[in-house]
Amino acid sequence: MAGLVVYFSHEGQNSVNFDIQNVKKGHTRTVAEKIADITGSDIFRIVPTEPYPADYDAVCRRAQAEYEDNIHPQINVPFESLESYDTIYIGFPIWFRSYPRVVASFIDKFDFTGKTVKPFCTNEEGEFGMADMELENAVKTKGGKVVKGLAVRGSDVDTCDAAIRKWLQ
Ligand SMILES: Cc1cc2nc3c(=O)[nH]c(=O)nc-3n(C[C@H](O)[C@H](O)[C@H](O)COP(=O)(O)O)c2cc1C
Numbered sequence: 001m002a003g004l005v006v007y008f009s010h011e012g013q014n015s016v017n018f019d020i021q022n023v024k025k026g027h028t029r030t031v032a033e034k035i036a037d038i039t040g041s042d043i044f045r046i047v048p049t050e051p052y053p054a055d056y057d058a059v060c061r062r063a064q065a066e067y068e069d070n071i072h073p074q075i076n077v078p079f080e081s082l083e084s085y086d087t088i089y090i091g092f093p094i095w096f097r098s099y100p101r102v103v104a105s106f107i108d109k110f111d112f113t114g115k116t117v118k119p120f121c122t123n124e125e126g127e128f129g130m131a132d133m134e135l136e137n138a139v140k141t142k143g144g145k146v147v148k149g150l151a152v153r154g155s156d157v158d159t160c161d162a163a164i165r166k167w168l169q
Pocket residue numbers: 008009010011014015016023025026027028029059060063064092093094095096097098122123124125126129153154155
C-alpha cells in the first residue's frame with residue numbers, strides 16, 4: 001500500500017541559525033519532498049485557507065495565539081479519507097516547541113485507525129520539543145499509532161538524505 005507525505009512549511013521570513021532570513025523554499029518542504037522521492041509516496045502540502053503572513057513577527061504572533069487558544073485554522077483537503085495509505089509521514093516546523101496548529105486541523109479531519117504515522121520536523125534546536133508527544137496523543141485519539149520521528153535542523157535540510165534513509169530503515 002502506498003504512503004502519504006503530509007506537511008506544512010512556512011515560506012517568507014524565517015529563523016535560520018537564529019538569524020531572520022527570507023526563505024524561498026521552506027525547510028520542511030525540502031525534507032518532505034525528499035521523503036516522497038525516496039519512498040515513492042504521494043505528497044500533500046497543508047495550506048490554511050487564510051495563509052500565514054510572510055513577516056516573521058506577524059507569523060509568530062498568529063502562531064502563538066493559535067497555540068495558546070488551541071485554534072485549528074481552516075484548511076481544504078482534496079481527499080476524504082486515508083484509506084489508500086497505510087503509512088502517513090507528517091512533517092512540520094517546530095513552532096513554540098510544538099507543531100503548528102494547522103497540523104492539528106489535518107488530524108481533525110481523518111480517521112487514523114490502522115494507520116502508522118511517522119513524524120518529521122525541522123527546527124533550530126531541541127529536536128521535537130513536545131511535538132512528538134503531543135502528536136502521538138492526538139493521533140492516538142483518532143485510532144492511529146505514531147513511531148519514532150526524524151528531526152532535522154533547518155540549516156541542514158539540503159544535506160539530510162543519509163539521515164532520512166537511516167530513519168526509514
Ligand atoms: C512562529 C515560529 C516559532 C518557532 N518556534 C521554534 C521553536 O520553538 N524551536 C525551534 O527550534 N525553532 C522554532 N522556530 C524555527 C523553525 O522551527 C525553523 O526555522 C524551521 O526549520 C522552519 O521550517 P519551515 O521553513 O518548513 O517553516 C520557529 C519559527 C517560527 C516561524
